Amino acid sequence: MAVILQIDFTMPAEMLGENLTEAARGLAESINQEPGFMSKIWTENTATGEAGGIYHFADRASAQAYMEMHVKRVEAMGAKNIRGRIFDINETLTAINYGQTGKGQTGH
Amino acid sequence: MAVILQIDFTMPAEMLGENLTEAARGLAESINQEPGFMSKIWTENTATGEAGGIYHFADRASAQAYMEMHVKRVEAMGAKNIRGRIFDINETLTAINYGQTGKGQTGH
Numbered sequence: 001m002a003v004i005l006q007i008d009f010t011m012p013a014e015m016l017g018e019n020l021t022e023a024a025r026g027l028a029e030s031i032n033q034e035p036g037f038m039s040k041i042w043t044e045n046t047a048t049g050e051a052g053g054i055y056h057f058a059d060r061a062s063a064q065a066y067m068e069m070h071v072k073r074v075e076a077m078g079a080k081n082i083r084g085r086i087f088d089i090n091e092t093l094t095a096i097n098y099g100q101t102g103k104g105q106t107g108h
Numbered sequence: 109m110a111v112i113l114q115i116d117f118t119m120p121a122e123m124l125g126e127n128l129t130e131a132a133r134g135l136a137e138s139i140n141q142e143p144g145f146m147s148k149i150w151t152e153n154t155a156t157g158e159a160g161g162i163y164h165f166a167d168r169a170s171a172q173a174y175m176e177m178h179v180k181r182v183e184a185m186g187a188k189n190i191r192g193r194i195f196d197i198n199e200t201l202t203a204i205n206y207g208q209t210g211k212g213q214t215g216h
Contacts, residue, residue, distance in 0.1 A: 004149060004151050004162060006114060006116070006151070006162070008114070008193060008195075016198075017198075020198060020201070021198060021200045021201060024201055025200075025201070025204070028201045028204040028205050029204060031205055032204070032205060032206075038206070039205055039206040039207045039208075040201075040202065040205035040206075040207050041112060041197060041202050041205075041207035041208060041209075042197065042198035042201040042202045042205070042207070043112050043114070043193075043195030043196070043197065043198075044195060044196055044197075044198055045193070045194070045195050045196060046196070050193065050195070051195075052195070054112060054114070054162050054207070085116060085151075085153070085158065086153070087116075087151035087152060087153050087158070087159075087160070088151070088152055088153060088154070089149055089150065089151065089152075090124075090125075090128060090129060090150035090151075090152055092129045092133075093128070093129060093132055093133070093136045093148075093150040094148065094149050094150045096133070096136040096137060096140070097136050097139055097140060097147055097148035097149075097150070098140075098146070098147040098148075099147045099148050099149035099150070099162070100147075100149060100208060101149075
């Protein structure tokens, strides 16, 4: 059953936006190869210096393994106040609200 | 430009899962009518008693207005430790990772 991995952290605002787009293109491509990975929305706030990601993973074990690896990686990049949560998706309510449940999506 | 609204909170685990599905069906339908609303993924963790939502809104002002209203509403339902963040979407990186940027989605 697909899960949501929600990660956010603080990071100097000058590392976000277009600078992140350039710096993280190869990282983004590598994320497509992670076991169980389905999708990621890259989140950022250049006003507050916050960023993170909203991921779909195919299962909780894959999300957990990725989170543990990724937390160390963003820490090495200068992230602070890193916060990660793995959630199940309430599929019935999510379907009412046009959200991506992960059903029918293919893994990548 | 579409934004992500990320909300999570603690809530007694017995209010989540199937009980939430039954109790919140009308709430979910009403959320479809909110200004600027595009989609919501309903997130929950019955092991830790945490829940929340990942929303797409058409713009930051709509997300902000909804967040202020919704925080009071879930507080009245018994939620504690409520945390809300509004993020921009890095569209280039999100497109590489198959995430929903909000572009080409219709509002509901």
